[in-house]
Amino acid sequence: MRDTAGTATGLRERKKERTREALVAAALELFLRKGYDATTIDEIVAAVEVSRRTFFRYFAGKEEVALARAIEFEALFLDALTARPAAEAPLTALRRAGAEVFARVADEEPDGAGQEFLRMRRMIEDTPVLLAASLRNAMELERRMAAEVARREGVEPGDDRRPALSVTLYHAVMRVAMEEWTEAGALDIADLARTIDDAWQDMGALLTGRWTAGEIPRP
Amino acid sequence: MRDTAGTATGLRERKKERTREALVAAALELFLRKGYDATTIDEIVAAVEVSRRTFFRYFAGKEEVALARAIEFEALFLDALTARPAAEAPLTALRRAGAEVFARVADEEPDGAGQEFLRMRRMIEDTPVLLAASLRNAMELERRMAAEVARREGVEPGDDRRPALSVTLYHAVMRVAMEEWTEAGALDIADLARTIDDAWQDMGALLTGRWTAGEIPRP
DNA sequence: AACGATATGGCACACGGTGCCATATAGCCA
DNA sequence: TGGCTATATGGCACCGTGTGCCATATCGTT
Numbered sequence: 001m002r003d004t005a006g007t008a009t010g011l012r013e014r015k016k017e018r019t020r021e022a023l024v025a026a027a028l029e030l031f032l033r034k035g036y037d038a039t040t041i042d043e044i045v046a047a048v049e050v051s052r053r054t055f056f057r058y059f060a061g062k063e064e065v066a067l068a069r070a071i072e073f074e075a076l077f078l079d080a081l082t083a084r085p086a087a088e089a090p091l092t093a094l095r096r097a098g099a100e101v102f103a104r105v106a107d108e109e110p111d112g113a114g115q116e117f118l119r120m121r122r123m124i125e126d127t128p129v130l131l132a133a134s135l136r137n138a139m140e141l142e143r144r145m146a147a148e149v150a151r152r153e154g155v156e157p158g159d160d161r162r163p164a165l166s167v168t169l170y171h172a173v174m175r176v177a178m179e180e181w182t183e184a185g186a187l188d189i190a191d192l193a194r195t196i197d198d199a200w201q202d203m204g205a206l207l208t209g210r211w212t213a214g215e216i217p218r219p
Numbered sequence: 220m221r222d223t224a225g226t227a228t229g230l231r232e233r234k235k236e237r238t239r240e241a242l243v244a245a246a247l248e249l250f251l252r253k254g255y256d257a258t259t260i261d262e263i264v265a266a267v268e269v270s271r272r273t274f275f276r277y278f279a280g281k282e283e284v285a286l287a288r289a290i291e292f293e294a295l296f297l298d299a300l301t302a303r304p305a306a307e308a309p310l311t312a313l314r315r316a317g318a319e320v321f322a323r324v325a326d327e328e329p330d331g332a333g334q335e336f337l338r339m340r341r342m343i344e345d346t347p348v349l350l351a352a353s354l355r356n357a358m359e360l361e362r363r364m365a366a367e368v369a370r371r372e373g374v375e376p377g378d379d380r381r382p383a384l385s386v387t388l389y390h391a392v393m394r395v396a397m398e399e400w401t402e403a404g405a406l407d408i409a410d411l412a413r414t415i416d417d418a419w420q421d422m423g424a425l426l427t428g429r430w431t432a433g434e435i436p437r438p
Numbered sequence: 439a440a441c442g443a444t445a446t447g448g449c450a451c452a453c454g455g456t457g458c459c460a461t462a463t464a465g466c467c468a
Numbered sequence: 469t470g471g472c473t474a475t476a477t478g479g480c481a482c483c484g485t486g487t488g489c490c491a492t493a494t495c496g497t498t
Contacts, residue, residue, distance in 0.1 A: 012444080012495060040484065051447045056486065090430045131358075132351035139354065153430075158402075161395055165422050166430055168391040176383045183377075203384050207426055211309045211372075211385055231464055231475080259453065270478045275455065 020058050022048045027065045032119055036066060036127045063133040069120065070134065074141045076101045081148055090149045090163070094170045095200075099193065106189040121182055142167050173199050239277050241267045246284045251338055255285060255346045282352040288339065289353065293360045295320045300367055309368045309382070313389045314419075318412065325408040340401055361386050392418050 026047040030039040041062060045055050059065045080097035088096070105117075124130045146167045150157035157163055177199040181192045206212065245266040249258040260281060264274050278284045299316035307315070324336075343349045365386045369376035376382055396418040400411045425431065 010496090015495090016445080041486095042484085053448070053487090054446055057445080061486070062484095092431075128355065132355040135354035135358065136347065136351035139350075161399060161418060161421055162425050162430060164395045164398075165392070165418065165425055168395055169388065169422070169425075172387040172391045173384070176380055176387055179383075180380060199380060199384065202380055203388070206381050206384055206388075211381060212311075229465090234464090235476080260455090261453090272456095272479070273477055276476080279455095281454070 019048065019050060019054075023050065023055065023058055024065055024068045028069070028116075028120070031066060031123060032116075036062075036123060036130055063130060066124070066130055067134060067137060069117075070124075070137065073101065073105070074137075076104070077141075078144060078148065081145065084152075086152055090153065090166045091170060093152065094145070094149075094167070095196075098174070098196075102189055102192065118182065118185070121178075125182070138171065142171055145170075169203075173203050238267065238269060238273075242269065242274065242277055243284055243287045247288070247335075247339070250285060250342060251335075255281075255342060255349055282349060285343070285349055286353060286356060288336075289343075289356065292320065292324070293356075295323070296360075297363060297367065300364065305371060309372065309385045310389060312371065313364070313368075313386070314415075317389075317393070317415075321408055321411065337401065337404075340397075344401070357390065361390055364389075388422075392422050 023044065027039070027044045030043055030047065041052060041055055044065070045052050055065075059068075064071075077097060080100045081093060084093040084097055124134050142164075146163040147157055149163040149167060150160065153163065155163065174196065177192070177196040180199070181195045184191075186192060186195075242263065246258070246263045249262055249266065260271060260274055263284075264271050278287075283290075296316060299319045300312060303312040303316055343353050361383075365382040366376055368382040368386060369379065372382065374382065393415065396411070396415040399418070400414045403410075
């Protein structure tokens with residue numbers, strides 16, 4: 001999850017990648033230790049011994065460095081989705097791609113399992129400006145996921161609203177499950193997987209039961 | 220939609236309400252004319268002849284004044300939802316509450332119908348920081364809507380995830396429909412209603428067709 | 439070894455947002 | 469009516485984020 005772009009060919013590139021990673025690491029450490037708002041950019045750049053001006057050449061703002069891990073995560077997800085066999089139904093492909101990425105991350109970082117991830121999620125949800133940026137980011141991801149689903153199904157996005165609907169439904173269930181998992185303070189990926197399955201069960205039941213009351217037509 | 224709190228009893232209250240409304244009006248006019256980022260708070264307060272410091276006593280920040288109309292709208296929606304008969308299924312109540320509010324707004328502002336609303340929506344979606352704030356706001360609304368649904372159904376929120384799921388599903392469909400309607404540049408509320416219905420049809424078909432492929436259990 | 443491209447540093451500045459205190463105004467009571 | 473108190477407003481000074489601009493250092497190439 002650390003080196004997304006694989007082997008940086010250039011020698012200069014390598015250095016850039018290292019300072020970038022150092023900035024992210026230092027920033028996250030500070031954020032988790034003393035909070036997002038209480039951490040100034042000056043403190044971050046002091047820890048890495050880089051100028052303030054350089055920080056803004058690597059990141060568009062303070063939020064971006066805070067969401068750096070989430071952004072890497074999203075790239076993995078999109079790749080996994082693209083790699084799913086074309087025969088799979090959209091929601092199946094989405095769920096399996098998600099499961100793959102979770103499993104991979106849990107495997108790569110065996111230490112705190114989801115410890116750091118969870119702490120970061122908590123901080124994002126407790127920091128208004130970060131929560132907002134994170135939601136906007138998720139929306140952009142949805143857009144790209146919908147484009148990929150449209151490609152898989154061979155329909156025109158903007159012409160057929162089913163890609164957008166399935167992606168948005170997927171995210172809806174995921175968000176409810178993640179929230180519940182976070183709330184419970186769970187550290188176990190297996191626990192998260194179970195919560196996700198349960199949430200899908202409930203969504204299924206909800207769509208066929210009294211709660212919808214014929215608002216959604218069934219065959 | 221303008222005076223949410225009804226008749227302000229105090230004489231002082233009246234004045235406060237007037238300056239607040241003047242600030243919102245001036246801000247929106249400036250935002251729509253020259254863009255959100257290009258408008259400074261100094262310009263807004265200059266138009267109303269109030270001090271900068273006073274602005275921040277009325278609004279927590281620049282975003283809040285930009286989303287003021289949306290926030291009033293949400294309050295109307297929550298009231299409408301609370302007023303729906305208890306016998307209605309959750310998703311039915313949600314849809315009818317939404318339809319009510321749209322109809323009321325279209326009725327109250329017969330001039331540009333959704334003209335200003337549409338322009339504001341476009342600006343919000345084209346301004347990253349506003350989009351982010353708007354999404355965070357929508358999330359807070361979802362939380363309150365879920366609480367209301369839980370109350371209606373007599374279940375414990377946090378114990379039963381169906382309230383959160385139905386509200387999130389409702390918002391998912393609404394967002395896709397609104398986006399399509401905005402994209403089409405529609406000004407007609409009737410057109411929006413039709414798009415929403417179509418989106419629900421598609422969601423229903425999607426949940427029972429090939430796209431889900433048995434991921435969601437059916438009876 | 440010298441040259442060109444690129445990364446970095448160091449300003450100055452605009453803007454958003456907050457704490458603090460002085461002042462003005464509305465509401466109330468004698 | 470006159471004065472007292474609460475509250476709303478104004479006017480600073482200040483901090484942090486973010487950007488434009490130019491000088492300087494470093495890397496890569498010939």
